[in-house]
Amino acid sequence: METPPPTPDAPDVLANTEIAVRVKDFSLWYGTFQALFAVDFNVKQGIITSLIGPSGCGKSTLLRSINRINDRLGYVRTEGVIEVLGKNVLDSDVALPQLRKQVGMVFQRPNPLPLSIRENILFSYTLHTPDARKRTKAEKDQIVEEALREVLLWDTVKDRLDHSATALSLEQQQKLCIARLLPVKPRVLLMDEPCSALDPEATAAVEELIWQLRGEYTILMVTHNMAQARRASDECAFMLMGKLVEHADTAEMFVTPRHKETADYIEGRYG
């Protein structure tokens, strides 16, 4: 908790070239509608990669394929490979609970469970810890405190851990939704427009928090907000009409995009 947040140009993070998520030739259909076309995309470990593109371009679909939460819809068909830490998550023998333990997700609208703050933090932990019942209250308190400290929420909520999480402000809810992923030590955090329901101040606070988690977790963030992608990510990928158009260092993409479509989009000609 005492380690200072890594700075944007800390070499130890960016020097890491290991791939956390490898998407190979991945296509996806909703019923008969093809939403993704042969996407190839590598997400490097320990950095923040942002996914940008106009509405309906498939960026959320791609994100939601990585933890297979799209499976819930029941009419999704896929082709290709998505490897998370070396294992193809589309294989039929993949244990979804295991996968989702390693790949946490933060949603567009904060969605704390209608339980207390404490229960929200311990939810994932008890799911994935077989002997969770035997853990003492002190151990669980410790876990709750650590998770809340990590998202800078501890001081605000420490006196009302038994209050309902849904009564918190949106900013606090979203931070809680990040905090509840941390006790099971995920490797990858998927964030689907994590700030789009928040006001500018809350956005800044959550962005700062995400930046702090960088290094420890691999973060893939869908965003509608180009300014956010620019200031809060290391690498950036641009999608259009279900295809991945360009993937580069954020600084590079925003200054010298290689494709015309990318240039048009970041200059605001559409989207």
Next chain:
Amino acid sequence: MQGIMYLGGISAIIFIIGIFVFIAKEGLPFLFGAFDLKEFFTSPRWIPTSENNPTYGALALILGTASVTGMAMIVAIPFSLGAAIFIGEFATGKTRETLKILIELLAAIPSVVWGFIGLTIMNGLIIKLFNVPIGLNVLNAGIILGLMAAPIMTTIAEDSLKAVPDKYREAAEAMGATRWQTIRRVVLPAAKNGLVSAVLLGVGRGFGETMAVLMASGHSINIPHSVFDSVRALTATIAAELGETAVGSPHYGALFTLGILLFIITFLINLTADLVVRGIRKK
């Protein structure tokens, strides 16, 4: 047009007050006359037709109704919650629609038909299976009543499951919860109020049901000691005896007093169910 709408709207209130006034008017002379509060609630001796010394102990009737309703809930709660969870959380498309229609059909079966099933099929079945002398008893009436109450309980329980926003399920599943874990740890707690009120309405149905209970319970005054004892319910007593009493007699008034008791019990149950649904009991 608006006037008619208004009349329709307040008619429910007028009727309920009218019914209460009527029952009270008929029951009150007895309440202030031959009525003995202690005897009414503690004596099992319901002998209103005695020439010299009629007694009006309703204990056996109250226990009869309570035991049959209790048995009914033992049958109906697992059935209806199971059905609601299956329909609301697992079944999709055609299966789901078909099941919902079937359950509504089940709710539309007249109670006398249920009573008939209890009197003929269940009676023989219970005698054979448990080797008891009579099959018209708490078990029989309880099962019949449970099956009767289950459809409405299923419908209300399923509505309350459906009212749980899908984002909660998605959040839980994204954290790696299985379908069952999601239901047990997120959906059921979130739907708790609706589920409790579904059960309470089932209990209310049980207290109020007359014909099926009259036919399947054996209709004999008894304090039940096992599920194989015959009992008599409050409602069935009113239905069976009211036609044979002289208007205005103490017996007549006593039956209306039973009616007042039933009215108060079902009113309280429904009120509680309503309050629970509105979450007033939530802190």
